[in-house]
Amino acid sequence: MRKENSSNTINEQFLFQVCELNSAISLISGRWKSQILYSISQGNNRFHLLKKELPNISDQVLGRQLKELETDTIIIKKKIPNTVPVGIEYILTVKGWNLIPILENLCN
């Protein structure tokens, strides 16, 4: 979906190199991402729980954001044994937990 050689992407890469700051921001700047992160940190770590917290989000959009968070190693998916259909828990990685206090900081 991303064009390797668009000016857009090239500029983005440039900024990522200038300072980690820019990549850090891009990790949390998706539409629902910071809220999802925060919700998970509060214990709403299941797909259906997140849907309750974010009433207007569609399944597809939520799934997409979760996958991106996973790709960026901010969360990890874990199957819950002996559940049918198989339940999945989302767990923050160390990287993910590091973001939480910063997010809280931004609330002020």
Add this chain to the structure above:
Amino acid sequence: MRKENSSNTINEQFLFQVCELNSAISLISGRWKSQILYSISQGNNRFHLLKKELPNISDQVLGRQLKELETDTIIIKKKIPNTVPVGIEYILTVKGWNLIPILENLCN
């Protein structure tokens, strides 16, 4: 440019209400914004200085980002007297300065 009633905008507003966090992030999540802010805080507070710091940015894009930062009252434009053509200085507001330590935090 923004459609008042798009789902996109509505969801954005919803998030803004849930927590300041989300509006704070949207303030700094434009392509060059955080870097511009940081540069200004370091003393690169003129249009042409910013262009040196951000080699690939075009005049138009830089101008646009600066205007948005101004609209969000993160920076203020100030004319420098007795200059021809009239020079402009960008100055961080209190709100702007508050963001700097958070940005620095994100570098880690």
Add this chain to the structure above:
DNA sequence: TATTAGGCTCACAATTTTGTTCGTCATTGT
């Protein structure tokens, strides 16, 4: 007289991000 400096703006095109609709899978309750 042509150029430069400093700071922009407009209109439009390219890219990206968000949202929408529909479908899937395996099993349990009705």
Add this chain to the structure above:
DNA sequence: ACAATGACGAACAAAATTGTGAGCCTAATA
């Protein structure tokens, strides 16, 4: 037999963000 649950994925459409090309203004300077 059929809906419901939990957790998505594909394909496409709508909207938003970024980038591009060209132009404008004033006064000093080459």
